[in-house]
Amino acid sequence: xxxxxxxxxxxxxxxxxxxxxxxxxxxxxxxxxxxxxxxxxxxxxxxxxxxxxxxxxxxxxxxxxxxxxxxxxxxxxxxxxxxxxxxxxxxxxxxxxxxxxxxxxxxxxxxxxxxxxxxxxxxxxxxxxxxxxxxxxxxxxxxxxxxxxxxxxxxxxxxxxxxxxxxxxx
Amino acid sequence: xxxxxxxxxxxxxxxxxxxxxxxxxxxxxxxxxxxxxxxxxxxxxxxxxxxxxxxxxxxxxxxxxxxxxxxxxxxxxxxxxxxxxxxxxxxxxxxxxxxxxxxxxxxxxxxxxxxxxxxxxxxxxxxxxxxxxxxxxxxxxxxxxxxxxxxxxxxxxxxxxxxxxxxxxxxxxxxxxxxxxxxxxxxxxxxxxxxxxxxxxxxxxxxxxxxxxxxxxxxxxxxxxxxxxxxxxxxxxxxxxxxxxxxxxxxxxxxxxxxxxxxxxxxxxxxxxxxxxxxxxxxxxxxxxxxxxxxxxxxxxxxxxxxxxxxxxxxxxxxxxxxxxxxxxxxxxxxxxxxxxxxxxxxxxxxxxxxxxxxxxxxxxxxxxxxxxxxxxxxxxxxxxxxxxxxxxxxxxxxxxxxxxxxxxxxxxxxxxxxxxxxxxxx
Numbered sequence: 001x002x003x004x005x006x007x008x009x010x011x012x013x014x015x016x017x018x019x020x021x022x023x024x025x026x027x028x029x030x031x032x033x034x035x036x037x038x039x040x041x042x043x044x045x046x047x048x049x050x051x052x053x054x055x056x057x058x059x060x061x062x063x064x065x066x067x068x069x070x071x072x073x074x075x076x077x078x079x080x081x082x083x084x085x086x087x088x089x090x091x092x093x094x095x096x097x098x099x100x101x102x103x104x105x106x107x108x109x110x111x112x113x114x115x116x117x118x119x120x121x122x123x124x125x126x127x128x129x130x131x132x133x134x135x136x137x138x139x140x141x142x143x144x145x146x147x148x149x150x151x152x153x154x155x156x157x158x159x160x161x162x163x164x165x166x167x168x169x170x
Numbered sequence: 171x172x173x174x175x176x177x178x179x180x181x182x183x184x185x186x187x188x189x190x191x192x193x194x195x196x197x198x199x200x201x202x203x204x205x206x207x208x209x210x211x212x213x214x215x216x217x218x219x220x221x222x223x224x225x226x227x228x229x230x231x232x233x234x235x236x237x238x239x240x241x242x243x244x245x246x247x248x249x250x251x252x253x254x255x256x257x258x259x260x261x262x263x264x265x266x267x268x269x270x271x272x273x274x275x276x277x278x279x280x281x282x283x284x285x286x287x288x289x290x291x292x293x294x295x296x297x298x299x300x301x302x303x304x305x306x307x308x309x310x311x312x313x314x315x316x317x318x319x320x321x322x323x324x325x326x327x328x329x330x331x332x333x334x335x336x337x338x339x340x341x342x343x344x345x346x347x348x349x350x351x352x353x354x355x356x357x358x359x360x361x362x363x364x365x366x367x368x369x370x371x372x373x374x375x376x377x378x379x380x381x382x383x384x385x386x387x388x389x390x391x392x393x394x395x396x397x398x399x400x401x402x403x404x405x406x407x408x409x410x411x412x413x414x415x416x417x418x419x420x421x422x423x424x425x426x427x428x429x430x431x432x433x434x435x436x437x438x439x440x441x442x443x444x445x446x447x448x449x450x451x452x453x454x455x456x457x458x459x460x461x462x463x464x465x466x467x468x469x470x471x472x473x474x475x476x477x478x479x480x481x482x483x484x485x486x487x488x489x490x491x492x493x494x495x496x497x498x499x500x501x502x503x504x505x506x507x508x509x510x511x512x513x514x515x516x517x518x519x520x521x522x523x524x525x526x527x528x529x530x531x532x533x534x535x536x537x538x539x540x541x542x543x544x545x546x547x548x549x550x551x552x553x554x555x556x557x558x559x560x561x562x563x564x565x566x567x568x569x570x571x572x573x574x575x576x577x578x579x580x581x582x583x584x585x586x587x588x589x590x591x592x593x594x595x596x597x
Binding site: 030033034051073 | 178180181182184185190198200453455456485486487488500
């Protein structure tokens with residue numbers, strides 16, 4: 001009984017520590033997921049998966065200093081593959097993008113939304129990671145789990161599309 | 171201002187706005203509650219759960235006879251295993267036929283199996299307890315002499331047991347948990363205490379070491395290989411180690427994992443005194459992990475690279491894959507034979523097999539193992555075509571509502587094409 005209590009107490013302490021760290025990281029991960037999957041609803045799903053995956057492997061993380069990069073990597077890959085998982089489950093849901101609720105189709109940001117939402121998950125990921133979060137393309141490829149050449153291709157195609165839709169000269 | 175700069179600035183401003191809007195009110199609380207407490211399920215999760223239940227009900231209604239037949243195993247009587255001589259405190263554990271109404275082994279959670287041949291093997295288990303505790307104190311070692319149909323308790327210990335590995339015809343080494351911080355996967359647990367038998371499980375010797383080890387792979391009563399590292403952080407500075415005094419001391423061996431590409435020793439599997447394999451892995455992310463497999467055929471004096479996947483160099487350049495090792499799957503565990511036949515199982519990576527010493531790998535057991543539905547937690551290959559796997563079911567497995575989600579022991583006699591449920595336990 002004593003051993004059980006000690007085990008529960010130790011497990012509880014470990015869990016509280018992990019939960020506190022992950023709660024601090026949650027806003028950043030939600031932002032990344034939201035940009036890539038395009039829907040707040042799906043982004044919450046993604047980050048839930050990230051939390052579960054992180055907790056599952058919490059004790060296996062070798063270097064606590066690399067925890068941010070580790071969580072980012074899980075989040076990016078989970079976001080990129082999130083749609084595929086849903087399709088594989090034959091789950092058909094209406095994608096609710098609550099950022100668009102009430103927005104006029106003539107507003108400039110709606111054009112950006114339309115152009116950005118037309119990109120693939122990989123393209124959105126590399127654009128956000130490179131232009132907003134400042135990762136190099138090699139770092140982007142590691143976060144996304146693809147080859148550097150693939151990341152460059154995704155970025156080039158994404159920028160070409162965005163410039164075309166936004167009528168921006170290259 | 172150049173047009174391209176203006177475009178990039180506008181793009182950054184748009185991304186800034188898009189990330190600012192991420193997560194509505196209470197989003198973080200919802201995420202944390204679902205991930206850690208399982209409450210406040212997201213609407214889409216509820217929908218998926220409803221669909222899963224509906225599918226499960228449909229399956230049960232449509233195919234009860236098929237499922238019942240599938241679950242019935244060719245079990246014999248409840249006779250104890252041949253040659254079993256339990257210790258004074260051991261008690262026989264009778265097993266009932268595996269049916270949908272009376273699964274055996276209530277309050278017992280198997281965590282590992284190891285067989286010497288198609289009939290004789292060992293199983294380590296922990297008593298069931300409050301799952302919030304993660305690891306339950308106390309462990310049992312059971313032995314079978316009839317291919318897993320019936321089991322007899324041969325030893326009980328106060329510590330939790332995490333893994334068992336066999337060698338030769340009667341040798342086995344059992345690992346005790348180093349503490350509750352060793353994580354959910356048995357492969358990650360580092361053990362400072364080992365239990366050894368050299369007579370098929372009749373007598374056991376307790377050995378303690380100053381070097382915590384994981385992935386213990388014995389080759390004899392006195393010799394074994396393992397991976398050593400820091401408790402709770404297996405991987406950081408891990409190194410293959412070898413003991414020649416029955417696990418009391420461990421000597422480091424050269425770490426072979428390619429330097430500079432982020433992989434470190436994770437698991438070893440030795441099939442004989444000279445033939446062994448070392449798996450090096452990188453940081454796991456979701457269901458992908460870089461892997462590198464080396465083999466030796468001279469007791470570790472020289473090593474050959476068999477396969478590698480998903481690696482990138484320090485400057486970000488992708489490293490060309492070797493062999494057909496899959497990038498998918500985390501924390502791989504090996505079970506190989508001297509003739510080059512082997513199995514590998516991984517979290518979210520299923521079960522795969524090789525027949526050429528680890529260069530080519532093919533997925534097997536797809537009919538019994540599905541990622542995120544059930545998972546292999548232990549495997550023991552005893553011949554080119556014969557082997558055993560211990561699998562667990564998640565709550566999303568359609569068989570759970572009626573047949574239970576407890577672990578099952580499966581065996582194959584045709585290299586993994588078909589499987590027989592040999593035994594099962596209550597969740």
